Amino acid sequence: MEDSIDILLAALVVWWQILYVNWSSQESPDPQMASNPEAVFIFLSFLKKESGEFHFDILLASITSLFLFRFIRMLRLTRMFGPMISMVEKMVYDLGTFLIIWVIQLFTLSAIAVLVFGELDAYKKPVDALLIMFETAMGNWDLSIYDDLHIGPIYGKIFHIFAIILNLIVLVNLVIAILADTYSFLASRSLGLYYDGVISRIPAYKFDNKYGGLIFIAPPFNLLVLPLVPFYLLIENEVTLKSFNIIVCKILFVPYATIYTCVFIVFNLVMAPFGYLVAIFNKFKMLCSSRVMKAFKRSTGTLVVDLLVFTICGPVMLLCSQVTDLFYFVLHLYSWKLKKLNDQGKICLITIEDLIVVETVTKAELARLYKENGGVDLSVPVAKFVVQVRDKMDVPMALTNLVFGPHVSLKELPDPLEKIKRYNLIKKVLSRQSYKSEEGAKPSLNLKLLEYHLKELRVKIDCTMIGLMSDKKIKGGKQSLPTFEDDERDDPEI
Amino acid sequence: MVTNLNPIKTAVHLLEYLTRIQDEFPVTQFRVGHLKDCVLSQAKAVLVNMFLPIEIKEHVRQRDIFGKNSLSYLEKHDSFELLETKIMDRIVKEYWDSDLDVSGSFFGQSTAYNILIRRFNSLDQDYERGNRFWVYRDVDEQARPNRYLLKAHVQSMSTRYFIELVIFLCLTLFFQYEVMEYNHDFHHLRSENLKFMADKAAGQITMEGEREQMGMMQEELERLSFELQISKDLALVSLTFPLKILFT
Numbered sequence: 001m002e003d004s005i006d007i008l009l010a011a012l013v014v015w016w017q018i019l020y021v022n023w024s025s026q027e028s029p030d031p032q033m034a035s036n037p038e039a040v041f042i043f044l045s046f047l048k049k050e051s052g053e054f055h056f057d058i059l060l061a062s063i064t065s066l067f068l069f070r071f072i073r074m075l076r077l078t079r080m081f082g083p084m085i086s087m088v089e090k091m092v093y094d095l096g097t098f099l100i101i102w103v104i105q106l107f108t109l110s111a112i113a114v115l116v117f118g119e120l121d122a123y124k125k126p127v128d129a130l131l132i133m134f135e136t137a138m139g140n141w142d143l144s145i146y147d148d149l150h151i152g153p154i155y156g157k158i159f160h161i162f163a164i165i166l167n168l169i170v171l172v173n174l175v176i177a178i179l180a181d182t183y184s185f186l187a188s189r190s191l192g193l194y195y196d197g198v199i200s201r202i203p204a205y206k207f208d209n210k211y212g213g214l215i216f217i218a219p220p221f222n223l224l225v226l227p228l229v230p231f232y233l234l235i236e237n238e239v240t241l242k243s244f245n246i247i248v249c250k251i252l253f254v255p256y257a258t259i260y261t262c263v264f265i266v267f268n269l270v271m272a273p274f275g276y277l278v279a280i281f282n283k284f285k286m287l288c289s290s291r292v293m294k295a296f297k298r299s300t301g302t303l304v305v306d307l308l309v310f311t312i313c314g315p316v317m318l319l320c321s322q323v324t325d326l327f328y329f330v331l332h333l334y335s336w337k338l339k340k341l342n343d344q345g346k347i348c349l350i351t352i353e354d355l356i357v358v359e360t361v362t363k364a365e366l367a368r369l370y371k372e373n374g375g376v377d378l379s380v381p382v383a384k385f386v387v388q389v390r391d392k393m394d395v396p397m398a399l400t401n402l403v404f405g406p407h408v409s410l411k412e413l414p415d416p417l418e419k420i421k422r423y424n425l426i427k428k429v430l431s432r433q434s435y436k437s438e439e440g441a442k443p444s445l446n447l448k449l450l451e452y453h454l455k456e457l458r459v460k461i462d463c464t465m466i467g468l469m470s471d472k473k474i475k476g477g478k479q480s481l482p483t484f485e486d487d488e489r490d491d492p493e494i
Numbered sequence: 495m496v497t498n499l500n501p502i503k504t505a506v507h508l509l510e511y512l513t514r515i516q517d518e519f520p521v522t523q524f525r526v527g528h529l530k531d532c533v534l535s536q537a538k539a540v541l542v543n544m545f546l547p548i549e550i551k552e553h554v555r556q557r558d559i560f561g562k563n564s565l566s567y568l569e570k571h572d573s574f575e576l577l578e579t580k581i582m583d584r585i586v587k588e589y590w591d592s593d594l595d596v597s598g599s600f601f602g603q604s605t606a607y608n609i610l611i612r613r614f615n616s617l618d619q620d621y622e623r624g625n626r627f628w629v630y631r632d633v634d635e636q637a638r639p640n641r642y643l644l645k646a647h648v649q650s651m652s653t654r655y656f657i658e659l660v661i662f663l664c665l666t667l668f669f670q671y672e673v674m675e676y677n678h679d680f681h682h683l684r685s686e687n688l689k690f691m692a693d694k695a696a697g698q699i700t701m702e703g704e705r706e707q708m709g710m711m712q713e714e715l716e717r718l719s720f721e722l723q724i725s726k727d728l729a730l731v732s733l734t735f736p737l738k739i740l741f742t
Contacts, residue, residue, distance in 0.1 A: 006736040013729045038719030064673055067666045074659050192574025195586045199569035204742050205651035214741040218658040219734035253644045268604045275606025278613045279622040321605040324627040329603040337634040338645050339595045
C-alpha cells in the first residue's frame with residue numbers, strides 16, 4: 001500500500017514538474033508583470049484557472065493529501081497508532097458494504113417519490129428526489145412539501161415518515177452495530193493487527209548483509225547511495241561485497257553521527273552545572289551517612305578531602321570530561337560489539353551447582369516436612385519451593401547487578417543474566433513436575449519424587465564422569481558431584 | 495506439501511493449502527473456515543506449550559521451498575490469534591527491533607547526566623569519583639548500548655523506520671505550510687487583480703494608482719514565485735522515498 005502511495009505521489013510530482021517546465025518556458029502573457037519562469041508559471045496557472053482549462057490548485061491539493069495519507073500509513077507501524085489505524089482500515093470495508101445497501105434504498109425511495117409524487121416541485125427531477133431522500137437520511141426534512149398533494153397530504157407524509165424510520169432508526173443503528181461488532185472483534189486482536197502490519201513491511205526494511213547499505217539511510221539521504229549502485233553490481237566476491245557493504249554503512253552513518261554528536265555536545269554542556277551541584281550534594285550526603293561510609297569503606301577524612309577537591313576543581317574536571325565524554329560517545333556510536341538480548345548460539349544449561357542448590361532445598365524441605373507431619377504429606381506449593389531456590393541461587397543479587405550495576409549491589413556476580421536464565425529454566429522444569437491435587441488448587445511439588453529424580457540424575461552424572469575419565473577425556477582426579485551428609489531421618493515405606 | 499517436522503510450518507502450509515482449496519472450490523468455504531479454526535487453535539497450543547523458545551524461533555524462521563518463512567504466511571492469512579502469542583511477540587520484536595540489548599541511554603557517556611540520573615534514581619553512590627575524565631572506559635564492555643548506535647541502525651528495522659517517519663513528518667509539515675501560504679497569497683493576488691481590472695474598466699483608477707497597484711502586484715508575484723519554488727523543491731524531495739522500492 002505504501003509503495004502504491006509512493007508511486008502515485010511520485011507520478012503527481014512529476015506531472016507538476018512537467019507542467020512547470022512547459023508553462024514556464026512559454027512566452028509571458030504580460031512581460032511587465034511576470035518576467036521570471038516562476039512568475040510566468042503562476043500567471044498562466046491563474047489564467048487557466050479563470051478559463052477553466054486547468055485547475056492547478058486541485059493538483060496541489062491531491063499532492064498535499066497524499067503526503068498526509070502516506071504519513072498516516074507510516075504511523076500504522078507504530079505501536080501507539082498502528083492497531084487503531086488498522087482497525088479503521090478494516091472498518092472501511094464494512095462501511096463500504098453498508099453503503100451499497102444504503103444507496104440502493106435511497107434510489108428506491110427517490111424512484112417511488114418521483115413516480116407517485118411527481119406533481120410536486122420537489123420531486124420533479126430524480127436528482128432532486130435523491131437529494132431530498134439523502135437530506136432526510138441525515139435528519140433534515142420538511143413535511144410541508146406534501147401540503148399541495150392532490151391525493152391528500154397524509155399519504156406523502158406517511159411515505160416520508162416511513163423513509164425517516166428506515167434511514168434514521170433502522171439503518172443508522174445497523175451501521176453502528178456493524179462497526180461496534182467489527183471493533184469488538186478487532187480490539188481483542190489489536191496486537192496481532194499491529195504485528196500483521198509489521199511483518200508486511202519486513203521485506204522492505206530487513207537489512208541484507210550484502211546489499212543492506214542501499215536501504216540503510218533514510219530518504220532524502222539515500223540519494224548518496226545512488227553512485228554506489230554500480231559498485232554493488234560489479235563486486236562478485238561475496239566476502240568482498242559484505243565488507244564493502246559494512247564500509248558503506250559506516251560512511252553513510254556520518255550524517256546521523258554528526259546530528260547525534262551535536263545533540264550530545266549541547267546536552268552535555270547544559271547538564272554540566274547541574275551535575276556539579278548534584279555531585280557536591282552527593283558527597284556531602286555521603287559524609288553525613290555512616291551507613292554509606294561503612295558500605296564503601298571510606299573514612300570521614302577521605303570524604304572531606306574529596307568534597308573539598310571537587311568543590312574547587314570540579315568545574316575544570318567536568319569541563320575536561322566534556323572532551324572525554326565526546327570521545328567515548330563517538331567511539332560508542334561506531335562500536336560493533338553490542339550485547340544481544342538472547343544469544344542464539346548459546347543455549348542456557350542448568351549447571352551442577354544449580355542442581356546442588358535444588359537438591360539442598362529439597363532435602364531441607366523434606367526434613368522440615370518429616371519434622372512437621374512425620375512424612376505423611378511430602379508436597380509443597382511449587383511457588384514456595386521456587387522462591388527458596390531463587391534465594392539460594394542469589395537471583396535477587398543477580399537482578400540488582402543487572403539493573404543497577406555491581407556498584408550498588410556491593411557484590412559483583414560474574415554473569416548475572418546467565419544466572420537469571422538458568423534460574424528461569426529450573427523454574428520451568430519444576431513447574432513441569434508440579435501437579436494440582438484438585439481443580440482450582442495451587443500447583444504442588446512432590447518432594448519425594450523430586451528427590452528420586454535428583455538422585456537418578458546424580459548417578460547419571462557420576463557415570464558419565466567416570467566414563468569420560470576412563471576415556472582419558474578428563475585429566476586429573478575424580479570429578480563428581482559433592483556429596484551431602486546423610487540424613488538422619490528414615491524414609492517412609494512406599 | 496505439509497510433511498515436515500516443523501509444527502508451525504506445517505500449520506501455515508495447511509492454512510495456505512486450505513485457502514487454495516477455498517479459492518478453487520468456493521463450495522467448501524464453510525468447511526474450510528471450520529478447518530482453519532482447528533488448525534489455528536492447534537498451532538496456538540503448540541506455540542503456547544513449546545518448551546524452548548529458541549527452538550520455536552528456528553521453526554518460525556525456517557524457509558520453505560518457495561523461500562517464504564512462517565511469518566509471511568501468518569501475515570498473508572491474517573492469523574492474528576497466532577501473532578498474539580507470547581513467543582510470536584518475541585520473534586516479531588526481534589525481527590523489528592533486533593535482538594540487540596539497546597536498553598541504554600543516548601546520554602550514557604555523559605558524566606553530568608550519569609551523576610544526575612543516579613541521584614534521581616536514589617542510587618546514592620559517588621559516581622563522579624569513580625568515573626573522572628582520566629579513568630579509562632571500555633565502551634564495548636561497560637557502556638550499555640542504545641538504539642542510536644551504528645549497529646543498532648544496521649540491525650533494527652524500527653530505528654530506521656522511525657527516522658524515516660520523522661523525516662517524512664517534517665517534510666509533510668513544511669510542504670503543507672508552504673502550499674498553504676502559496677494558496678493564500680495566490681487567492682489574495684487573484685482578488686486584487688480582479689478588483690484592479692474592474693476599477694480599470696470603470697475608469698476609476700489614475701495612472702499613478704495603476705503604477706502603484708502594478709508594483710504591489712509584482713511584489714506579491716515574486717513572493718508567490720519564491721513560495722512555489724520551495725514547495726516544488728520539497729515535492730521533489732518526496733521523490734527520494736520510492737527509491738527504496740527499486741533497492742528492495
